[in-house]
Amino acid sequence: NNGGGGRAARGSLRRGPPAMEGGALPIRRHRRALVRAVSERPFLIVTGETGSGKSTQLPKYLYEAGLAKHGAIGVTQPRRVATISVAQRVAEEMGCALGGVVGYQVRFDDCSSEETAIKYMTDGCLLRHILADPLLSKYSIIILDEAHERSLSTDILFGLLKKLFLQNKPPGRKTEMKVVVMSATLEVDKLSEFFGHCSVLHIPGRSYPVKEIFCNLLSPRDTGSSAYAVKVTLDIHLNEAEGDILVFLTGQIEIEKACDLLFKKAETIDYRYEVHDQSVEGLLILPLYGSMSTDQQKRIFLPAPKGIRKCVVSTNIAATSLTIEGVRYVVDSGFVKQLNHNPRVGLDILEVVPISKSEAMQRAGRAGRTSSGKSYRLYSTEFWEQCMPDHTVPEIKRTSLTSVILTLKCLSVHDVIRFPYLDRPEERHILEALKQLYQCDAIDRRGHVTRLGEFLVQFPLPPNLSCAVIKAASLDCEDMLLPIAAMLSVENVFIRPGDPQKQKEAELQHQELSSQVGGCNDFATLLNIFEQCKSPSAWCHKYWIHWRAVKSALSVEKQLREITNKLKQLPDFPKETFEGSRTELLRRCLCAGYFINVARRSAARTFCTMDGHGSIVYIHPSSTLYNQETRLEWIIFHDVTVTSKIYVRTVCPVRYEWVKDLLPRLHQIDAYELSSVAREEVTEEEITRWKHKEDLRRQCGLTKLEKRNDDKSIQDARARYLERKQQRAQGLSGPLKETS
DNA sequence: GAGCACTGC
Incomplete structure (x- = not known):
């Protein structure tokens, strides 16, 4: 390859300076206009492509103009790496140590102090701050960066900050909150309208055609x-x-x-x-x-x-x-x-x-x-x-809203349907979330958050998993559930090599890990891995386990443990006792969180879910219970994946007696009732009256007709999957041969 | 007898 091919190829391509200094950036000419716009009005939108320098320079300008005197400037980013690297660059430019005037906070890593006046953080982090301090009293300005990405947290922050402003300087805030939204040039009119037709400043970027x-x-x-x-x-x-x-x-x-x-x-x-x-x-x-x-x-x-x-x-x-x-x-x-x-x-x-x-x-x-x-x-x-x-x-229209709705309820947003969403999720998405929250007792029949709901929202977990954790904590056996919750919130820990020979070897080792704890509970297998795997040792290699994933699980577990310990000190935290074996205790705790995901064996190797949809599901071949179906009757599962079939993954068998008291709750209340209680206060009589109205039932998407449509949508997804698989198999040899 | 895009707390 090194035949001395003449011209220096790559060097000549790199025309832009490797790192642009603040002074050379296009944003500099707009400094005065930016500072004036922010000090005069509550909302401002700044648009500009990558390379305009808005993420690094604007917070600095506002700080230097003295706008951070009565509270810090908080800047959000959707991703951790970006958050840290932008903070580093600004600290460098301002000649101060990171964690001083300029700092950042992301999950597991808080590099800020009392002195911090420009604080970069992930949008999820700011949402957590709001839970602890709804008025954001420590901040004078909030800047939401990369708003065009429309992450779930940014979208919620849009609505919360708009609401906070409409409260018009509530007691507890020294000054009026300022909000700056930074975005690529994207749907700017919609965004401006949302924030009361606020002004838009455009900063030209630096990119090539x-x-x-x-x-x-x-x-x-x-x-x-x-x-x-x-x-x-x-x-x-x-x-x-x-x-x-x-x-x-x-x-x-x-x-x-x-x-x-x-x-x-x-x-x-x-x-x-x-x-x-x-x-x-x-x-x-x-x-x-x-x-x-x-x-x-x-x-x-x-x-x-x-x-x-x-x-x-x-x-x-x-x-x-x-x-x-x-x-x-x-x-x-x-x-x-x-x-x-x-x-x-x-x-x-x-x-x-x-x-x-x-x-x-x-x-x-x-x-x-x-x-x-x-x-x-x-x-x-x-x-x-x-x-x-x-x-x-946007993500908010595509995702399960259970956690989001619980967060809003905990922030006293009672009417979660008419909350100011930039893009309103479909009502049935919200209703489904309300129903699930009701089922796990996070909200009551009137749609108000319960004490349990307040406990649940503290965990960075889906509410059903938090439920299992709290149940375990009340029984003093959280040592079993915290690792499982952590392992379920990180990427897959099982390595699946491409080579068929190695794949077989890996499968055998995974099976061994499961056998060590009885060989019939995927949750217990995760616990077993967590307890055995404490360093990137030969152990990971032998058992084909992803060290990176287990390592993140260790940090997650630590964080969950801290939250649990805090909650357990509260005087009204539940306390229970249980007499029985450790494996039964574990499975009972899981039932407390996952009874929505309970299924009963139907014909042959299939199971039927009990959530009202009555879907027919199969156990995924990665489960230790695969091929043991006919010996099972009731199971609970962590999640579902739709490929060639509807598969449930991470499974464990349960006894009917453990779930029978919980199951009626799945059918006690219909989504439409919660639709009403989500909007306004209603009496118990009204709820009963509505219960029988078939037209309302139809509105909330629970009719047989719609259910059939949904079966069709799953059929479609499966068909598309199989088609893709076929295309992959033949596509690579097919069209290319003609041209080569 | 199978498949896992990407974030975040």
Whole structure:
């Protein structure tokens, strides 16, 4: 490869200075206007592309103008890494130690002090602060950055801050709160209208033009075959000038296959005759996705050797979370994997869906960070027009709202349906959440938060899991439940190697871990792993366990333990006793949280859920109870996944006596009743009267007709899954052969 | 007899 290929390829591409100093940024000319706008009005929107310097400079300007005298400036980011790195840069620019005037706080890592006047934090962190201090009395200004990403927490903060302002300087606040929303140029009119038609300031960014090319390879029926991506990538490599390539695909399997194929094709290239740009002498192919180890991920950021073109094949992680310098060409499959919640069947379905137009522009923008670039879209203009929405549906409209609604209720937002949402979730999503909260006794029949609900909201966990934890704490056996809750909130701890031989070995070891605790309870297996695995030792290697995942579980467990200890000191924290075996105790605690996820065995190896949907589910083959179905009757499970079948994962058998008293609660109250109590105070008589009104029942999506539709939506999801699987199997050999 | 996009507290 090192035949002395002449021109210095990569150096000449990097025109932008490696780190822009505050003084050179475009935002500087707007300093006065920004400070004036913030001091004069309660709300301000600042728009600008990446590279405008708004995240680092604006808080500094406001601080230097003396606007942080009566309270700190809080700046939120959707991601931890970004939060810390922005804080570091600002502290450096202002010449102070991090944690002093400039600080940050993210989960597990608080680097701030009494002195901190500019505090960067994740949006989730600010939401936690609000729970402890609803008036945010320590802050004079809140800046919500990256608002266009519309994270769940940012969306909730929008509504809460708007409400806080409408209270018009409530007692307890020294000064009026100021709110600045920073966003890419996206749906700005809607945002401005939401905040009472507030002013919008635009800061020009610093990026280079990107040419957008439609390759017309994908018909609307295809779901992102990696074969087309490989073809286009090779075309770029052979025909385009130096510069790195970034390919967007949907998932690990597509990426690994595309990389294999790309490698095979690239090996056969004769660089003397086939390559247009003679300074290009090789191709370095690198996969990138979230479940890769951090060390593997780091390789992506190393510059390729001289003359070698780097090609990163990535999931959406490269769209926002990780930035790769030097990319000049983007290949966009037009698809993304998205988790969508279906409230009527109560299931989350991970689907491959077309990206939105704004997401496509975001992907294209990755080619114009250091020089002008090109974005190759595998799809056609018809696909662009007909299949791709303008904007991505915000998370709040796609996700289960149980935790969010509980948070709002704890902040005395009684009417959760008419809360000022920038984008209102469908009513049935809210009703489903209310129903679930009622079922686990977090709210009462009137929709008011209970004492238990106040305990539950303290945990960074889904309410049903918090329920199990509290039950355990009341029985003084939280040592069993805290590790399980932690293990269930981190990524999968079981390593699943690609090689079939190794896969078998890994399966045997996982089975062994389960047998050590009786071999019939997936939750107990997690506890077993947590207790045995305390360092990245040979143990992890032997049992095929992800150390990174267990390590995060250790931090989560510590945090949960601290919260539990605090709650247990409260005089009204429940106390119970239990006589029985340890395994029964564990399973009973799990029942307290998961009785909504109880299922009874139906025909052959299937189970029927008891949540009112009566879905037919199968035990996932990764469970230790797989193949033991006929010996079981009642089970509880942690979650559901819809692929070729509806599978339940993380399962344990229970006895009917343990859940029989809890089950009636699942049918005691219907969503429509809670719909009414969510809006206003109603009497018990009214609730009873409504109970029999069939039209209301219809409104809340519980009719047989709608249930059939939902069965259809699951059928569709399964059909799409199988189609994708087939495409993956044949697509790679198919279309590419014609062109090679 | 299977598959896990990405965040966050």
